[in-house]
Amino acid sequence: xxxxxxxxxxxxxxxxxxxxxxxxxxxxxxxxxxxxxxxxxxxxxxxxxxxxxxxxxxxxxxxxxxxxxxxxxxxxxxxxxxxxxxxxxxxxxxxxxxxxxxxxxxxxxxxxxxxxxxxxxxxxxxxxxxxxxxxxxxxxx
Amino acid sequence: xxxxxxxxxxxxxxxxxxxxxxxxxxxxxxxxxxxxxxxxxxxxxxxxxxxxxxxxxxxxxxxxxxxxxxxxxxxxxxxxxxxxxxxxxxxxxxxxxxxxxxxxxxxxxxxxxxxxxxxxxxxxxxxxxxxxxxxxxxxxxxxxxxxxxxxxxxxxxxxxxxxxxxx
Numbered sequence: 144x145x146x147x148x149x150x151x152x153x154x155x156x157x158x159x160x161x162x163x164x165x166x167x168x169x170x171x172x173x174x175x176x177x178x179x180x181x182x183x184x185x186x187x188x189x190x191x192x193x194x195x196x197x198x199x200x201x202x203x204x205x206x207x208x209x210x211x212x213x214x215x216x217x218x219x220x221x222x223x224x225x226x227x228x229x230x231x232x233x234x235x236x237x238x239x240x241x242x243x244x245x246x247x248x249x250x251x252x253x254x255x256x257x258x259x260x261x262x263x264x265x266x267x268x269x270x271x272x273x274x275x276x277x278x279x280x281x282x283x284x
Numbered sequence: 285x286x287x288x289x290x291x292x293x294x295x296x297x298x299x300x301x302x303x304x305x306x307x308x309x310x311x312x313x314x315x316x317x318x319x320x321x322x323x324x325x326x327x328x329x330x331x332x333x334x335x336x337x338x339x340x341x342x343x344x345x346x347x348x349x350x351x352x353x354x355x356x357x358x359x360x361x362x363x364x365x366x367x368x369x370x371x372x373x374x375x376x377x378x379x380x381x382x383x384x385x386x387x388x389x390x391x392x393x394x395x396x397x398x399x400x401x402x403x404x405x406x407x408x409x410x411x412x413x414x415x416x417x418x419x420x421x422x423x424x425x426x427x428x429x430x431x432x433x434x435x436x437x438x439x440x441x442x443x444x445x446x447x448x449x450x451x
Contacts, residue, residue: 163347166336188315192390199312200393201356205349209339212348226340227348231397 150174154213164209167202171213177250179213181206185241196240200274203244203264204232207276210246211260215280218250218258224283225258232276242266244273250280258282302372303327305379306364306388313357316350320361327365329358329411329429338406346404351429355398355411355441359425360390362413363445367391367423389448391423396443404438407431421447 155171158164158181167189173180183206191199208227215225238244248262257279264274303320307313316337321328331337331354339347368388371377379388413427428440 160341161347162336162338162341163350164339188311190311193309193311194389199310199353200396201312201316201349201353204352204356204396204398205347208347208349208352224340226345226403227398227400229397229399230348230352231395232352232393233395234393 154179154216158209158213161209163205167205169206169209172245173247174213174217177214177218177253178248179210179217180245180247181210181213182243182245184243185238190240195237197237198240198244200232200234203234203238203246203274204230204276206244206246207232207248207262207264207274208278210248211250211262211276211278212280214248214250214260214262215253215258215282218253220253220282220284222253222258222282222284225280226283228257228279228281230276230278232274234274235272238264238273239266239268253282255284256282298372298378299325302368302379303361303365306361306390309388310357310390312353313361316353316357318354318357325365325369327358327362327412329354329361329413331409331411333406333408340403343403344406346406346409348398348400351400351404351409351439352396352398352441354409355427355429355439356393356396356443358411358429359396359413359427359441359443360393360445362427363391363415363418363423363425364388366415366418367447391445391447394422394444394446396441398439398441400439402436402438405431409438410434419447423447
């Protein structure tokens with residue numbers, strides 16, 4: 144956690160207290176203006192195909208969903224809560240086994256009730272995303 | 285055509301073995317605690333509630349990412365089972381969890397689009413998928429998940445899949 148004031152730390156503590164985020168081993172590494180970045184380590188038990196060691200797509204979805212929600216919470220309008228309405232994921236390639244998996248999300252628009260989010264899933268080669276996602280989230284005020 | 289005099293126990297064992305082999309090939313399915321019930325060729329994915337599935341501890345509610353993963357697993361296992369059915373029934377393929385080479389490769393997800401209809405309660409979840417189109421290269425699958433009431437789904441999804449190429 145590079146930045147700031149305690150805002151990132153508070154968000155990190157909140158996020159990693161969520162049981163499923165804890166179970167995945169997710170860590171919040173950036174919490175910007177309407178953006179967030181979360182990383183997690185590769186683990187054997189999260190593998191989708193043991194022949195290759197590639198992590199399951201569901202893990203990628205879970206990480207991007209979490210990161211999308213974090214990006215909504217990072218919005219300057221400071222919603223008190225959010226839930227996913229819809230999430231569409233495009234899987235571009237397999238995540239490289241044994242590398243960290245990262246998700247980066249930005250909330251690019253927020254109305255009174257709805258937040259719109261774009262997200263990327265990345266491994267060590269940032270020039271070639273593993274997956275992209277777009278989602279809509281509720282805004283609790 | 286299937287042999288109608290084939291002993292029933294043998295038929296069931298073969299079909300159950302196929303489902304087990306598909307599921308056993310994916311560590312992540314076991315990590316989430318998902319299993320499959322089979323009635324003939326109909327599969328129901330079952331995800332018993334567990335604390336580690338929680339996303340919002342206040343409500344509490346199942347994590348949206350878990351819901352997405354559950355739907356995706358239900359879709360890929362159904363798709364694999366459907367695509368193997370004819371070979372399986374004709375005895376051209378004998379999946380065996382103990383023999384890695386006999387485990388069929390799962391289809392790869394191209395895209396997956398999830399609608400969250402209501403929050404997932406701290407209850408067991410069920411999902412059924414329907415292969416809308418089974419192609420040699422691309423397939424399209426629709427999947428729905430529910431908890432207490434079958435007619436009140438809490439999430440649904442559509443996905444496109446790249447089929448494993450047979451060698």
